[in-house]
Amino acid sequence: MATTETPAEPLSIGEVAERTGLSVHALRFYEREGLLVGPVRRTSGGRRRYTTSDVDWLLICVKLRESGMPLADLKRFAELVRHGPGNEAERLRLLDAHRQRVDAQIQALEECRSVITWKVAVYAEHLARGEAEGLWAPTT
Template structure:
């Protein structure tokens, strides 16, 4: 006996994905879904594969991929296997941007960590502010 995959209402899909109903409609309108959203009785319904695709889209967005690039990726996937090289190139390019962002953030984290250590040391010592001289803030050169 064959089993029909469960279909979820837009509300159930929103709950399962953590996206709002508005966002699900937006993704549909923007053409970010790999398959057209099916309708049963006039209501949008989503399958497990739709939810998996939405997860991929949200991770791409969270990593900074612009909507036009996601639309391009969707179009390539919809075209089929012949576009695999194009999909690979698009994702490799995005990976390079994400890696550069991570490197930049690592530098920011290192700076903030040094500042935290400076303040923790000062508070543990005598509590004086190494950047404050009474009426003005001392320049930050060498104070990182």
Template sequence: MAEITTSLSIGQVAEQTGLSVHALRFYEREGLFVHPVQRGPGGRRVYSRDEVDWLTVCIILRASGMPLPMLRRYADLVREGSGNEEERLSLMREHHEHVTTQIGRLTESLDLIRFKVGVYEDLVDRGSAAAHRCHAPSPSTGSLPGSDRVTSR
């Protein structure tokens, strides 16, 4: 049985991925596709389902903060095929460490935000607009380093 290949226009891919047409062209110029984007009649870009799946990986990696040069290197490694799995693993471990650090920082930020929401909810519930200072938990509790001087601002 013959394999059926789905051909998608740049507009369809933009709609499916959430990337703009401009961003898709940018990804192509930056060498982020594993295979060259094919052209149909009239020179229009034609994408396959595999390319959309690859774009989904790229979108997730970019959303996680992977820099373009690192993403480009990853695409290069995938393009080269098997034999470079150790380098791919190293690249992914490096990015994993970056994302883990980022999550830790965001968790600290979220802790402070939750605290401030609680303080303001209490103030609003009490109807007290007279309170001038709202302190975060003391650093001695281990909650938020350096947050003992946070004000109601």
């Protein structure tokens, strides 16, 4: 774990954007929305200083988002983590429910892929044997 980096140097918002793939806009937005576990430290001048564990959390967030978890759920999860120990069962339920959704998504995508693949094959064959036949006149 930990971002394969010095274990203590705080990072600027730009650096965090770079290593999470989120935009600086998105990072500020996530913070406003309460998606981070703790408040982000600031320099005396008011600039955000992210810790490596902030970044680790964000990397998890990115994976959860990427797999379609809505921000509302992410927020809920962050709240649970924020309120410390005692709610692990609920965190587990939340994650596990999401994992199931991801599985369903993968299955759905695989089904879509096979439909598309079939359609691609239809066109490929059609092209191979030269243009002809109403390929979709009523329906392929």
